[in-house]
Amino acid sequence: MKAYTNLSQIMTLEAAHKKDGRMLQPDDLSIINDGAVVFDESTIHWVGATKDLPANYRGIPKFKLDHHVLTPELVDSHTHIVFGGDRAQEYSDRLNGTPYEEIAKRGGGILFTMKETLNLEAEKLFEMACERIQRVNSYGIGTIEIKSGYGLSFTKEKELSLIIDRLKKHFSPKIQIFNTYLAAHDVPRSFSSSSEYLNQVVLPLLKDLAPRKIIDAVDIFHEKNYFSSDDVSNLFSLAQDLQIGIKIHADELNTNGGAEIATSFKALSADHLLKVSDTGIAALASSNTVATLLPGTAFFLGKNLAPGRKMLDQGVKIAIASDYNPGSCHCDNLLLIASMSAAQLKINQAELWCGITLNAAHSLGKTDQGVIKVGMKPRFSLFNVESLAHITYNWGRNFSVSLP
Numbered sequence: 001m002k003a004y005t006n007l008s009q010i011m012t013l014e015a016a017h018k019k020d021g022r023m024l025q026p027d028d029l030s031i032i033n034d035g036a037v038v039f040d041e042s043t044i045h046w047v048g049a050t051k052d053l054p055a056n057y058r059g060i061p062k063f064k065l066d067h068h069v070l071t072p073e074l075v076d077s078h079t080h081i082v083f084g085g086d087r088a089q090e091y092s093d094r095l096n097g098t099p100y101e102e103i104a105k106r107g108g109g110i111l112f113t114m115k116e117t118l119n120l121e122a123e124k125l126f127e128m129a130c131e132r133i134q135r136v137n138s139y140g141i142g143t144i145e146i147k148s149g150y151g152l153s154f155t156k157e158k159e160l161s162l163i164i165d166r167l168k169k170h171f172s173p174k175i176q177i178f179n180t181y182l183a184a185h186d187v188p189r190s191f192s193s194s195s196e197y198l199n200q201v202v203l204p205l206l207k208d209l210a211p212r213k214i215i216d217a218v219d220i221f222h223e224k225n226y227f228s229s230d231d232v233s234n235l236f237s238l239a240q241d242l243q244i245g246i247k248i249h250a251d252e253l254n255t256n257g258g259a260e261i262a263t264s265f266k267a268l269s270a271d272h273l274l275k276v277s278d279t280g281i282a283a284l285a286s287s288n289t290v291a292t293l294l295p296g297t298a299f300f301l302g303k304n305l306a307p308g309r310k311m312l313d314q315g316v317k318i319a320i321a322s323d324y325n326p327g328s329c330h331c332d333n334l335l336l337i338a339s340m341s342a343a344q345l346k347i348n349q350a351e352l353w354c355g356i357t358l359n360a361a362h363s364l365g366k367t368d369q370g371v372i373k374v375g376m377k378p379r380f381s382l383f384n385v386e387s388l389a390h391i392t393y394n395w396g397r398n399f400s401v402s403l404p
């Protein structure tokens with residue numbers, strides 16, 4: 001048992017938690033000034049003002065953290081961290097006016113990352129991912145979702161899922177990793193159709209991996225010329241049978257009912273949603289499926305952001321994630337992305353912070369964290385700054401420090 005005391009502020013999100021992370025007002029941050037928290041390895045035992053710390057906790061080890069702010073742990077709930085190569089030249093070419101079709105014709109795009117990933121051995125991919133995870137963690141992010149999906153063959157996808165599992169064990173318990181199976185990321189050119197690839201690789205490999213109990217969720221790129229609604233239903237039905245969580249890349253390039261399919265399968269989250277329809281928004285609002293916005297990707301590609309305000313006003317539960325990947329958002333700093341997009345998305349501070357803590361944790365099925373409250377897991381982020389407002393105000397600057 002130990003205590004952090006004299007914190008300038010603790011953002012507990014207790015009110016936001018009571019409202020299930022929806023319809024939030026600025027006060028729902030539930031800030032305690034000059035706060036203290038008592039916890040052991042697994043549970044929070046007390047939280048309040050330092051002056052009110054009960055006498056029975058007086059003897060436990062205390063860490064005086066004045067001039068620091070404590071928040072529920074930051075969660076990046078959508079990343080593609082395991083990949084080979086980079087696409088810096090491709091990004092420059094795009095900025096310089098080369099159309100994406102031309103880049104794809106030259107062998108750029110996701111197929112380039114696939115080739116570079118295939119060229120690297122498991123050990124090297126593991127090492128590169130370790131470095132990236134440590135950098136992500138240096139911003140205060142302690143729970144990270146990682147998707148496979150640059151292997152696109154039975155053997156290489158299996159290797160990627162096993163690498164993510166190895167990363168999970170390597171970093172536990174300091175960093176929690178969530179292993180998402182995204183073999184259905186794109187259709188390799190050697191297959192004549194998406195359903196052929198799904199039936200020959202995606203579904204059989206999921207069945208092969210399931211007994212190991214290492215996959216936390218499946219995911220699929222549901223877009224025209226990628227995977228159809230039938231493909232999505234086939235994958236999700238199998239995931240349900242195997243009791244594995246469900247996530248989806250939905251309504252990013254086209255309005256095609258991705259949000260609606262997600263809710264009908266009780267998905268943990270539907271992600272992207274730039275082109276989500278009104279019926280999709282209504283379906284999300286009346287479900288427990290979290291809508292994950294990835295504004296960094298829209299910035300990187302020069303697109304308009306998802307209709308975040310509209311979704312929030314209808315009661316959708318919103319998370320914000322980085323989408324850190326080599327092609328469409330090469331940015332690993334979730335707090336930068338969330339702070340930078342807040343004004344564009346027209347979201348208040350409670351919606352912003354809840355989106356990268358409580359709701360992001362819920363989008364990974366982790367309902368025992370994301371709020372600093374008695375009985376919850378003691379997963380925190382600590383910032384060397386006077387107030388919460390200063391963190392988002394200084395977007396891009398890193399105030400995160402290690403927990404004592």
Ligand SMILES: [Zn+2]
Nearest residue numbers: 078080249323
């Ligand atoms: Zn993605």
